[in-house]
Amino acid sequence: MNLILLENSDFVAPGRAVLFGRRHQHISEVHRAQAGEQLKVGLVDGQIGSATVLYADAERIELGVSLQQAPPPGLPLTLILALPRPKMLKRTIQHATALGVKKLYLINAYRVEKSYWQSPWLAEDKLREQCVLGLEQAVDTAMPQIELRKRFKPFVEDELPSIAADSVKLVAHPVTDTPCPVDIDTATTLAVGPEGGFIPYEVEKLQEQGFSSVHLGPRILRVETALPVLLSRLFPAR
Amino acid sequence: MNLILLENSDFVAPGRAVLFGRRHQHISEVHRAQAGEQLKVGLVDGQIGSATVLYADAERIELGVSLQQAPPPGLPLTLILALPRPKMLKRTIQHATALGVKKLYLINAYRVEKSYWQSPWLAEDKLREQCVLGLEQAVDTAMPQIELRKRFKPFVEDELPSIAADSVKLVAHPVTDTPCPVDIDTATTLAVGPEGGFIPYEVEKLQEQGFSSVHLGPRILRVETALPVLLSRLFPAR
Secondary structure, eight states, X not given: OOSEEEOGXXXXXXXXXXXXXXXXXXXXXTSOOOTTOEEEEEETTSOEEEEEXXXXXXXXXXXXEEEEEOOOOOOSEEEEEEOOOHHHHHHHHHHHHHTTOOEEEEEOOTTSOGGGGGOGGGSHHHHHHHHHHHHHHHTOOOOOEEEEEOOHHHIIIIIHHHHSTTSEEEEEOSSSSOBOOSOOOSOEXXXXXXXXXXXXXXXXXXXXXXXXXXXOOSOOOOHHHHHHHHHHHHSOOO | OOSEEEOGGGEEETTEEEEOHHHHHHHHHTSOOOTTOEEEEEETTSXXXXXXXXXXXXXXXXXXXXXXXXXXXXXXXXXXXXXXXXXXXXXXXXXXXXXXXXXXXEEOOTTSOGGGGGOGGGSHHHHHHXXXXXXXXXXXXXXXXXXXXXXXXXXXXXXXXXXXXXXXXXXXXXXXXXXXOSOOOSOEEEEEOOTTOOOHHHHHHHHHTTOEEEBOOSOOOOHHHHHHHXXXXXXXXX
16 A cells, blocks of 8 residues: 545545544554654545544544645556456456556456356446555556446447547457557557457457557466556556 | 476377376366367477377376477566565566566565565475466466575675676666666666665665666556566567
8 A cells, every 4th residue: 555545535624534444454554653644645536645644543543634746647548358257357457557547348258258247346346446456556546437348249339439439449469460569658449358368250340440459479478467568568657 | 378388207208298187187177178189388498389189088198299389589687576475476476487587586675574585485396386387378488597585785796796797787666767668678687676665775786786777657566567567668579
């Protein structure tokens, strides 16, 4: 937790927040913060700043909060990701959030096992928990928007054209001669397949919508590794 | 397992290997391979090729093996990594291996907790297991060399000069104005700190050895995310 993420509901008065539970525990146990100490904080979808510990006991911690700095810019990216297996989903959401993804569609694909859609980790509050962990890690406050789309074809044919309008459209697909471009740093829609990749029909459907295939070299990477690789090739470290 | 990694000891005759245990189970359960089917295989530190299932039962699988292709080139990199916490160590070794790291020093640093050095995952055979998983994932055969160095100063002062000789020397360190360079694609020694980073004394020690600090942008990333980001910035996808 490199930043304590605050919600509007944590505030009991302007500039004054009270925390219980997970964040209270973290501040007590990891920061061992006592009255007078400073912590880095940020408000969800708001600014970053610092907080002074005003009071702390075994159950709650009271902070004097001053916010004055904008969060780091998000990536100019819409990520279209075939739903990963539940265990990997959590880490992938955390990584994507930490890397600055702000718009994410989790979609179906032929090689996405049906059971993955039953995962309790897809509940809105569970996804948000993973996003919070990613923001706290990366010192960011801007909550990603995550949308679920359980049907591939209607999504790609009916929704994707307007989602991807006026952006560079790429699909990560090992079977191509075009390497992933570097530092394009412009509005981009990137589609990433499931383990085993998109099937040829799915790649064709994406190509019909203007998507170009790009590869990451001869190595086959897990989604959780491929994602940081793709995003850090496409966008400069600012 | 995108490639079944074979050891010399698996061969019962030239071109003929017999597998039990984990790989047998994987081939039976995931590939559901029966006699006559083809699998992608590779020999540790040798070539990649294909195998035909000659015989399979509940306990063993016999393969006719033909190897003819070189593995993908490794990265021209020596990675100096502060020992991560045990849970992250496993994934980090797998990721690094999948990304093509062939030389890795796990070193001590001020912010590496002493208990991490007691982890059973640091045993040679356990590290090798994680490397095998990384190679099987990435379709590679060249086993990384991993060395452990429990003392920072003697390592940096006495060993590092010859390890890093004639290479670009970089240390990932958020407190600098220099972003990580892109596609340098030349012999490189890269030092990556623990959670919380190297302390200033450690960065100075590395600078004395010619290391330059580079950053990855304003976001603080976990080691397991920072590593794919760094490696994919430094080296092109070939």
